[in-house]
Amino acid sequence: MSDYYKQSVAVFGVGLPMLLIVVIAGVSLYQVSSVSSEHLVKKRKYDKAQVEMRQSMELLGKVNKNKALLSEWDRMMRTETRGTFLEHWKKAEKKFSGKELTKSSHNWVNYSEGLGRGVSQPASQVNMTFLATYRAMQAALMEIESTLPNMQLDSLTMTPASSGKGIDFKTTFTVWTLK
Amino acid sequence: MNLDKHPSELNLFQQYLRTVKVAKSTSRMKNPAWYQAALELDVQVHCYLKDAGGATCYLHVKSKRIFEKIDRLSSRQLEQRDELEKFIDSILKHEAAVGAKALGVIFYLADEFSIAGLGPEHQNPVELNHLRDMMLEDPMAVLDDKTISTETHSWRLFPYAGASAGSEFATAVAVSRRQSKTLKTLREIGNQKNFPVRTSAVSAPLCAIALMPWLSKAAASGTIALFNYENFTLMAFFNSHCDLMMLRFMSHASGDAYPANIGPAILSTATAFELENPDIKLFSMVGHDLQGLVITLKSAIAGTDVSTINPAELLNEFSLPVDLPLEYIATTEDLDLEIHPLGNNETFTSLREESWHLQDFLSPDQDEIDSYPGQADMKLLKIGKRLKKVAAMLLIGILVYSGLSISIKIKSDAWSYEPKNLESSNIGLTAELKKYERWNNLLMDRSKAWVSMELVARLMPNDGTAILKDVLHRVNPKPGDSNEKSGFTKEWTINGYGSDKGIEFVERFSTREGIKKLFREVARDSGNSIYMPNVSERDVNVSLKQQPNPSYNTISPQKPGDNFPKQFTMVISQNITSDDEMALAALKDPSN
Numbered sequence: 001m002s003d004y005y006k007q008s009v010a011v012f013g014v015g016l017p018m019l020l021i022v023v024i025a026g027v028s029l030y031q032v033s034s035v036s037s038e039h040l041v042k043k044r045k046y047d048k049a050q051v052e053m054r055q056s057m058e059l060l061g062k063v064n065k066n067k068a069l070l071s072e073w074d075r076m077m078r079t080e081t082r083g084t085f086l087e088h089w090k091k092a093e094k095k096f097s098g099k100e101l102t103k104s105s106h107n108w109v110n111y112s113e114g115l116g117r118g119v120s121q122p123a124s125q126v127n128m129t130f131l132a133t134y135r136a137m138q139a140a141l142m143e144i145e146s147t148l149p150n151m152q153l154d155s156l157t158m159t160p161a162s163s164g165k166g167i168d169f170k171t172t173f174t175v176w177t178l179k
Numbered sequence: 180m181n182l183d184k185h186p187s188e189l190n191l192f193q194q195y196l197r198t199v200k201v202a203k204s205t206s207r208m209k210n211p212a213w214y215q216a217a218l219e220l221d222v223q224v225h226c227y228l229k230d231a232g233g234a235t236c237y238l239h240v241k242s243k244r245i246f247e248k249i250d251r252l253s254s255r256q257l258e259q260r261d262e263l264e265k266f267i268d269s270i271l272k273h274e275a276a277v278g279a280k281a282l283g284v285i286f287y288l289a290d291e292f293s294i295a296g297l298g299p300e301h302q303n304p305v306e307l308n309h310l311r312d313m314m315l316e317d318p319m320a321v322l323d324d325k326t327i328s329t330e331t332h333s334w335r336l337f338p339y340a341g342a343s344a345g346s347e348f349a350t351a352v353a354v355s356r357r358q359s360k361t362l363k364t365l366r367e368i369g370n371q372k373n374f375p376v377r378t379s380a381v382s383a384p385l386c387a388i389a390l391m392p393w394l395s396k397a398a399a400s401g402t403i404a405l406f407n408y409e410n411f412t413l414m415a416f417f418n419s420h421c422d423l424m425m426l427r428f429m430s431h432a433s434g435d436a437y438p439a440n441i442g443p444a445i446l447s448t449a450t451a452f453e454l455e456n457p458d459i460k461l462f463s464m465v466g467h468d469l470q471g472l473v474i475t476l477k478s479a480i481a482g483t484d485v486s487t488i489n490p491a492e493l494l495n496e497f498s499l500p501v502d503l504p505l506e507y508i509a510t511t512e513d514l515d516l517e518i519h520p521l522g523n524n525e526t527f528t529s530l531r532e533e534s535w536h537l538q539d540f541l542s543p544d545q546d547e548i549d550s551y552p553g554q555a556d557m558k559l560l561k562i563g564k565r566l567k568k569v570a571a572m573l574l575i576g577i578l579v580y581s582g583l584s585i586s587i588k589i590k591s592d593a594w595s596y597e598p599k600n601l602e603s604s605n606i607g608l609t610a611e612l613k614k615y616e617r618w619n620n621l622l623m624d625r626s627k628a629w630v631s632m633e634l635v636a637r638l639m640p641n642d643g644t645a646i647l648k649d650v651l652h653r654v655n656p657k658p659g660d661s662n663e664k665s666g667f668t669k670e671w672t673i674n675g676y677g678s679d680k681g682i683e684f685v686e687r688f689s690t691r692e693g694i695k696k697l698f699r700e701v702a703r704d705s706g707n708s709i710y711m712p713n714v715s716e717r718d719v720n721v722s723l724k725q726q727p728n729p730s731y732n733t734i735s736p737q738k739p740g741d742n743f744p745k746q747f748t749m750v751i752s753q754n755i756t757s758d759d760e761m762a763l764a765a766l767k768d769p770s771n
Contacts, residue, residue, distance in 0.1 A: 004194055005552040006559065007194075008191045008198065010563075012191070012195035013199075014566060014567075017570070018567070024578075025577045029581065031585065032584050032585060036584070036588065039589075039591070042594055045596070045598060049601070052601045055605070059605060063615070066612075069619075070611070073622060077618075114655075115763060118763075119764075138628075138636070141628040149624070152625065153627060155651070155654065156631055158647070171628060
């Protein structure tokens with residue numbers, strides 16, 4: 001039996017082809033591994049970004065949902081002044097006769113000792129006195145407080161009017177302001 | 180195929196190319212017969228050469244147990260390639276050989292026989308197998324007589340299993356290489372036809388020795404077997420166990436059927452082996468009449484039993500043609516040891532197991548062997564081919580998997596995703612949301628005067644049995660409850676007058692359940708949820724004090740309260756904790 005061919009067959013018939021196949025397979029798998037690693041990193045970033053995107057969309061949804069309301073509040077806070085405040089009262093008073101409702105006085109303080117105390121939002125406090133009937137005063141207050149939701153009642157005093165006709169109302173409101 | 184170059188002249192890659200070419204252009208990879216011995220093949224041609232006059236040929240098909248005499252090959256035909264090719268073609272066309280995948284050609288060399296002793300340095304029986312190999316590679320190194328030719332003769336070792344210690348344990352047997360070329364030509368024809376033609380050249384006398392178990396029994400006085408051939412007579416000396424002790428041969432004088440002085444020769448050797456009155460058996464292997472030899476032997480060795488073996492009887496026993504050379508039995512038939520127990524002795528066990536008698540004296544030389552890759556190379560190539568197929572399939576699988584895997588990954592949204600800076604927009608949105616939440620909190624209906632007045636109004640009966648004197652309502656924040664939110668309390672101090680009925684009406688609200696019910700009604704009717712009492716973070720307490728009205732005067736009342744016998748003070752306190760949704764947020768507004 002010849003011994004000449006065994007080595008050549010082992011090398012070129014088995015060894016080298018297998019080595020070549022193993023190398024190609026190795027390179028291929030290495031590429032897969034490399035791409036997989038890179039993909040894993042990208043996927044993590046992508047997933048994180050998707051979560052952030054969803055959060056952002058949720059935020060945007062919430063903001064959009066409240067946008068009209070916030071815009072209205074913003075408009076109110078920017079347009080309402082002490083002057084317009086009195087205008088509202090004047091309009092309310094006009095709906096009642098002088099016997100039913102009369103604003104006696106008002107006084108502004110540039111800070112709040114009521115609900116605005118300890119709250120970082122700037123606020124003023126307005127003290128007002130009225131001579132009015134119970135229902136007229138309640139109706140006027142409902143209209144004003146509905147128009148100006150930035151009014152928060154700090155105190156309300158109701159005493160019989162010294163004239164014996166009507167009720168003296170003393171009100172103190174904290175009014176949220178922008179400045 | 181160019182096989183002129185010896186593989187040692189080729190580089191490794193060229194050797195591989197030759198192997199591949201042989202595998203593709205021949206049937207060597209698929210047909211194992213290329214690497215089988217001639218006697219192992221199904222279709223065999225047995226050629227008996229008793230002299231220089233040519234070969235008597237017999238076709239033997241093992242599977243069909245056919246022995247058939249076919250055309251003989253003359254000495255001229257043995258030397259001509261065309262004739263040999265025709266001979267092979269004629270065999271393959273023979274009805275019994277149709278479909279043969281290979282042909283074994285066995286030459287029985289009975290025309291010449293030589294014996295030579297081993298060199299003095301090779302007298303150790305333990306070296307028997309080593310000497311057998313040496314005899315193939317370098318017979319001159321083994322033989323005692325260094326003048327004999329290894330060019331014209333082929334030498335093989337043959338053991339003497341029955342030799343006593345110190346005696347020769349083996350001998351070298353030689354046959355002429357005259358038929359080497361013929362056998363090579365036959366193999367070349369096979370190569371040319373891509374049809375395995377395997378050859379073997381056995382020594383007919385050695386095969387004849389292997390016949391002894393069929394024809395003889397061990398004799399206590401020893402046995403001497405004489406195998407008479409055309410040109411010589413072989414003498415085999417067996418001991419009392421019929422183990423071979425020695426071979427001797429004597430050439431015939433020209434025209435004689437046996438050696439003239441064979442009697443004294445046998446006698447002297449028998450005496451040397453101390454064989455007294457041994458059985459002498461005569462085998463006429465080529466049809467000589469040996470009656471004269473019987474008489475000669477009987478007269479030369481007085482008292483010994485000389486018998487002649489009749490080949491026809493043995494051939495009949497195997498249902499073989501009677502004209503078939505007797506040696507065919509030794510090469511084609513299996514020995515039944517129960518019927519022929521002599522086969523169990525050391526000599527014939529050795530012959531049977533190690534095929535000493537079937538040694539190929541004219542085997543292909545190493546260059547011819549080296550020209551073609553061997554069976555192991557073909558197997559390795561085949562294994563490599565299968566491995567490559569499997570590996571290629573795996574590789575294709577891996578490549579497809581890799582391609583798909585990479586393709587899927589690089590086509591994914593994640594791969595092409597470019598990071599977007601959502602942070603700034605999120606910050607803006609968060610700020611916007613916080614702004615909303617802040618303002619939503621600040622603008623909550625937590626303290627409305629008109630709702631407060633509604634509460635007070637509902638405390639009083641409509642029938643005038645109780646009236647209010649004065650009301651003080653205060654809202655007090657409770658800063659410091661929490662860093663983020665601030666709770667507050669709402670308190671109503673209500674003074675009034677009432678009759679018993681009126682006081683009874685007011686008393687309905689002086690319990691926790693009563694005031695909570697009133698709060699719930701106010702919340703439901705006004706839509707102001709701060710009055711909802713069923714919230715765990717807020718609580719409502721109430722107290723009512725009543726006493727006689729000191730200014731009670733129904734005759735001349737000064738004020739409306741003077742008409743009522745009792746006066747009362749109700750204090751209602753609602754506590755809103757910092758955990759309540761209505762609690763004031765204390766966060767600083769980043770935009771303001």
